[in-house]
Amino acid sequence: MKAKTASAIVISAALVLSFSACGNDSGSSGDSGSDSSGYNLIPQDTNGDGYITLGFAQVGAESGWRTANTQSYKDYFVEANGFKLVFADANQDADKQKQDVRDLIAQGVEVIDLAPVTDSGWEPVLQEAKDAGIPLIVSDRQLSVSDDLYLTYFGGDMLAEGNRAVDWLEKYIQDNNITDPINIVHLQGTIGSTAQKGRSQALSDAAPGKGWNIVYEQTGEFTQAKGQEVMESFLQQGKDFNVIYSENDDMTYGAIDAMKAAGIDVESKIIISFDGNKSAVQMVVDGIIDVIAECDPLLGPQVGDLITKAKNGEQIAKVTYSVEGVIDSTTAAEKVKTAFGS
Numbered sequence: 001m002k003a004k005t006a007s008a009i010v011i012s013a014a015l016v017l018s019f020s021a022c023g024n025d026s027g028s029s030g031d032s033g034s035d036s037s038g039y040n041l042i043p044q045d046t047n048g049d050g051y052i053t054l055g056f057a058q059v060g061a062e063s064g065w066r067t068a069n070t071q072s073y074k075d076y077f078v079e080a081n082g083f084k085l086v087f088a089d090a091n092q093d094a095d096k097q098k099q100d101v102r103d104l105i106a107q108g109v110e111v112i113d114l115a116p117v118t119d120s121g122w123e124p125v126l127q128e129a130k131d132a133g134i135p136l137i138v139s140d141r142q143l144s145v146s147d148d149l150y151l152t153y154f155g156g157d158m159l160a161e162g163n164r165a166v167d168w169l170e171k172y173i174q175d176n177n178i179t180d181p182i183n184i185v186h187l188q189g190t191i192g193s194t195a196q197k198g199r200s201q202a203l204s205d206a207a208p209g210k211g212w213n214i215v216y217e218q219t220g221e222f223t224q225a226k227g228q229e230v231m232e233s234f235l236q237q238g239k240d241f242n243v244i245y246s247e248n249d250d251m252t253y254g255a256i257d258a259m260k261a262a263g264i265d266v267e268s269k270i271i272i273s274f275d276g277n278k279s280a281v282q283m284v285v286d287g288i289i290d291v292i293a294e295c296d297p298l299l300g301p302q303v304g305d306l307i308t309k310a311k312n313g314e315q316i317a318k319v320t321y322s323v324e325g326v327i328d329s330t331t332a333a334e335k336v337k338t339a340f341g342s
């Protein structure tokens, strides 16, 4: 039932609210202007050592995307660029991550970058950072908090990523005159992360109206091992399926391994993935994965640029989304040359 088709390209960023920074209260709490949300902290070298110390509260090390994301921070936030880095790994544990941020506050870092495991319950911790005069940036995944509790968000628009994947599937079905029922296996990411919520919402919003059936839905927690495990559980049920909507590449690898072990012809399935690791893009070239909705992990330099701009009193947006598109058979051969990771 598989055939190749053209696909959509790029949807770009949104600039939502402007941030107005003025003056430079060096050596003070960091108060120096406010944006329209009422946030009034900007990055400063408060200890006067000549560097901005960034405390990075990272999600964990669950995926190839995450490895590339961490490395981009470790490469960029170095003294040669005017920064020092304090790194905290939450090991995908939302409670531990709240303690990680409290530890960064106690250590007196000068800026915090929070890549949140999940999006809720952050108000008290963010208020503590604000009360301590430490500007806080949210990256990678968004938060369900009032925007007067953080300086800026930089990262993916997860709902838009999901919508791109769903639009690609709809077009693929039309272009290839597929009339069979569409039975989708949905492998979800970490429940409660905006990466999961946005990508899942895109599918659950679209499926009923298009007559698509979601025959299985389970979290694989963004890991290859769990992706394989949940796919194995599904296959044991013996249900029909022709589409896999897997919310990251690592779970896709696991699902493919499970299918191969069960003797299933993976090329006969429509496989939709997210991220764009080099191995996954190569699988698009090889006709195994059909489409990847991109998610950019190389955020370190881009966050660094925002910090520098804010420090220098330049306006920065309250929310900036990464520029991302989709990778399919029409673009994969070119994309694989510059794809991140291995």
Ligand code: AHR
Residues within 6 Å of the ligand: 062, 063, 064, 065, 066, 140, 141, 195, 222, 247, 248, 249, 250, 274, 275, 295
């Ligand atoms: O938040 C980004 C997501 O987190 C990536 O899609 C996934 O691979 C990672 O674990």
